Amino acid sequence: MLDLLAYDFMQRSLLAAAMVGGLCSVIGVFVVLRGLAFVGAGTSHAAFAGVTLGYLMGWPPLLLAIVFGLATVWITGWVEERGRMKLDVSIGILYTTTMALGILFIGLMKTYNAEVYGYLFGSVLSVTPDELQTIAALSILVLGLLLLFAKELYFIAFDQEMAEASGVPARQIFFLLLTLVALTVVVSLKTVGAILVFAMILIPASTAYQLTHSLAALTLYSATIGILTAVTGVLISALWDVPSGPAIVLLATTVFFISVFFSPKRVRRPRLAHSH
Amino acid sequence: MSDPREPIIRFDHASFGFPELIALKDISLDIYEGEFVGVIGPNGSGKTTLCRAVLGLLAPVEGHLHIFDCACDELRCHHRAKIGYLPQKGVVDRNFPVTVLETVMMGRYGALGLFKRPGRKDQNIALEALTQVGMESHKDNALGQLSGGQQQRVFIARALAQEPKVLILDEPTTGLDITAQHNVIELVQHLHDELKLTVLLITHDINMIRSQVDRLVLLKTRLFAAGPPGEVLKPEILHQVYGKDLVITEKDLVIVEDYHHHH
Numbered sequence: 147m148l149d150l151l152a153y154d155f156m157q158r159s160l161l162a163a164a165m166v167g168g169l170c171s172v173i174g175v176f177v178v179l180r181g182l183a184f185v186g187a188g189t190s191h192a193a194f195a196g197v198t199l200g201y202l203m204g205w206p207p208l209l210l211a212i213v214f215g216l217a218t219v220w221i222t223g224w225v226e227e228r229g230r231m232k233l234d235v236s237i238g239i240l241y242t243t244t245m246a247l248g249i250l251f252i253g254l255m256k257t258y259n260a261e262v263y264g265y266l267f268g269s270v271l272s273v274t275p276d277e278l279q280t281i282a283a284l285s286i287l288v289l290g291l292l293l294l295f296a297k298e299l300y301f302i303a304f305d306q307e308m309a310e311a312s313g314v315p316a317r318q319i320f321f322l323l324l325t326l327v328a329l330t331v332v333v334s335l336k337t338v339g340a341i342l343v344f345a346m347i348l349i350p351a352s353t354a355y356q357l358t359h360s361l362a363a364l365t366l367y368s369a370t371i372g373i374l375t376a377v378t379g380v381l382i383s384a385l386w387d388v389p390s391g392p393a394i395v396l397l398a399t400t401v402f403f404i405s406v407f408f409s410p411k412r413v414r415r416p417r418l419a420h421s422h
Numbered sequence: 423m424s425d426p427r428e429p430i431i432r433f434d435h436a437s438f439g440f441p442e443l444i445a446l447k448d449i450s451l452d453i454y455e456g457e458f459v460g461v462i463g464p465n466g467s468g469k470t471t472l473c474r475a476v477l478g479l480l481a482p483v484e485g486h487l488h489i490f491d492c493a494c495d496e497l498r499c500h501h502r503a504k505i506g507y508l509p510q511k512g513v514v515d516r517n518f519p520v521t522v523l524e525t526v527m528m529g530r531y532g533a534l535g536l537f538k539r540p541g542r543k544d545q546n547i548a549l550e551a552l553t554q555v556g557m558e559s560h561k562d563n564a565l566g567q568l569s570g571g572q573q574q575r576v577f578i579a580r581a582l583a584q585e586p587k588v589l590i591l592d593e594p595t596t597g598l599d600i601t602a603q604h605n606v607i608e609l610v611q612h613l614h615d616e617l618k619l620t621v622l623l624i625t626h627d628i629n630m631i632r633s634q635v636d637r638l639v640l641l642k643t644r645l646f647a648a649g650p651p652g653e654v655l656k657p658e659i660l661h662q663v664y665g666k667d668l669v670i671t672e673k674d675l676v677i678v679e680d681y682h683h684h685h
Contacts, residue, residue, distance in 0.1 A: 179518070179519075206608025242504065250556075294537065297528075297539070298531060298533050300528070300534065301528045301531050304518065304520060304525075305509070307479075307509065308507065308509055308528075309531070309532075310479060310509045311477045311478075311479060311502065311505070311509070311586075312502060312503060312505075312506075312507065312528075312529060312531070312532040312581075312584055313501075313502035313503035313531075313533060314531055314532050315536075355517070356502075357517060358519050358563030359519050359520070359563075359565075359566070360519060360520070360521050360524065360564075361519055361520050361521075361524050362524075363519075364519045377546075402465065411517055415539075
């Protein structure tokens, strides 16, 4: 295994996995607490449609992924705010529409393009130095903004109306959160793929949720679980020659079920249903 | 109505809602510093709308609303921080990972503004607020593990951590057992006396608050009556609003009797 670590590509993959794992799991805390899980899924498929359009037209795929991702979250946020439609309905419609567009764009390509499928299923072992730089820059941007607005983000996740009433610019913070979710999805697209990025956002935070009653600890646990499962998943992938995305996600899922089983919350709640 | 004091909240022929669906119509009402005002009225009478308006979450579609001498649509975030708010009891996710102290600290966030982190001073204010509601020994407990009454106290502490001038409570006793209901009302009365807060308390439970408040405001889309409880709780006024016969007993308690039900 030590031989493996000597390779440049392996070092790059592990670094990319650690960054994406950390980023997804930290934003995941806010996604899980604010109830935006489905938004993450919808955004990743929209971003993939952007990638396919990029390859079809010869435009920069990541740029279009950002445009598609942002358009999706902003429309979703706007619709929710207006109260016109339930969030799961609007995101469901956008989710399937953008996926249809993605499939259409792939169909319109004259030749088979393996790189496009890399964005769908993830290919962390083929991350280039340039891509690593992009991942690092976007990760620093997103984590920096999360840190800067952490207290407001926690407050709107707990109770958005209460936050607004007590003088926090809650609407703007909500749209910031949606924007950061979209950016995170785009950062992670190449590494874990459109299908699995959502799991990277959801699972570590949900695992940590089982283990603590404190917001600060929740974030710390989630980040730790996210980074460790991503790095270990890449090592498993390289050692046993299995695809990296599924290796990371299945490992994270295993940790999740273990945490559910040993959750202190589970132990204290068996009779809750009868308490009233 | 000729009060020499300046009102801190002034509704001047204000209407709220949408032009096609008015929730509150033509409200004129002055609320003075240090008053304890109870807001009553049947379901859908606009009580919560009144509350949201004072919080600066709703601008009037007609007329004017002034809070702290500032037109409501110009209300800035730091003004809002001067109004502590206990929302109608929603469902608190019992597993939401937040401690009591973390919950109360949220009350500091609006006043702190963006980019500033809560420091020692904020923590002391939050701890003081917890002491005021008698929950300081629970500061490290998970919010979800507390009883309904205890959670209400923590949320009141969060409102107090804003160091507000006005405290608005939207049905604070709903869903609590009778002892917890009394305790919450007593606490509010105590905070009003001790901290000289202006209190707006919205409730269905007229009996519970009638002896505590300075004034009652009776709403049913319009302002039906505003004044000392004795003036507002008259059978003919209550009959108009609730559409039922209400009996005032010797002890001056109001009992709702549904005649259609009995006859």
